[in-house]
Amino acid sequence: MKLLIVIPAYNEEESLPAVIADLRAVCPQYDYLVVNDGSTDTTAALCRKNGYNLLDLSANLGLAGAFQAGLLYAARNGFDAALQFDADGQHLAKYVEPLVQELEKGYDIVIGSRYVTVPKPITLRMFGSFLISFAMRFATGHKICDPTSGMRIFGRKMIEIFAQNLNYPPEPDTISYLLHCGAKVHEVQVEVAPRLAGKSYLTFFRSARYMLTTSISILLIQWFRKNDLETGREISDV
């Protein structure tokens, strides 16, 4: 399987070398692409110096825009699958292969989940995760244990849809909408490491806004969206 590991990076100069080293050591058979999301630090220069495969966005687009740029690259270069992978060191290369193997069983999306076999801790931080899981269960009938996990692998059909359309950020509401449309989604147990450097962008206000947007999107908006899987638009020129 021709897999592209997409690594959106915003100001990740401290952690990126270790992440790439891990990937190169553990799964050298797969291609990767660092998408520099208009970082204000030396992320781009570091990638060029070390010879990383780099897509350098000249403005900051946010995670959705950066990830979509990576998927455009994957779509244009004929990749069969694309894996969303964090640049901050939380995701581990040893879990890439299990996700690939699961995808090959015929799924559209496989999520690297922290809570399939491990119970979800009951903390304030996980409260949001519980709510989103519940909303998805309610809206789609499917149980996704770790909807906010940022480690996900997408098959070819998903690559084309994500690369082509508006409103496909790599977020739980998109997964929920795709489940609703009939996509096959599965979860595989993974572990995540604590981030190597930098700090999470999730402040209280941002978390609250994120929860509101995600809930409204899952519980209300997805019923009104067109089913992009069924309409099967011809995707010729990505």
Added chain:
Amino acid sequence: MFETEAIRVILVVGSLCTAVFMLQRIRAAKVQIRDSIFWLVFSALLLVLSIFPGIASWASRQLGFMAPINFVYLFIIFLLVIKLFSTTVRISQMDARLQQLTQRLALAEKEREDTAAPEEGTREEQTSPPKPG
């Protein structure tokens, strides 16, 4: 209670139209979901205010307004001003980013042209003063 039932009916119709219009835009993939959230919440709030007029009556008594409808007006104006403010900030940022993008694209293209055809204009370059930047 609002002065008339008519104003409540208008509010209900207005809020439903807002929500339907937004959902249609999403369906046509013409608006990003995160941008539609404000309008969906806005229409939900209007709907609540018109279905439960007691809220406006209570709030206007607390704030000392002459009539409940004044609270409704003020509330709508307040939300719209907030939205206008954040939209202005966002347009400004977009403007700056568009400038930056256009400049960088032009510079990148120039760099490519210069490396593709180095013999052109080399003689001029030798006599001309060094390029700024």
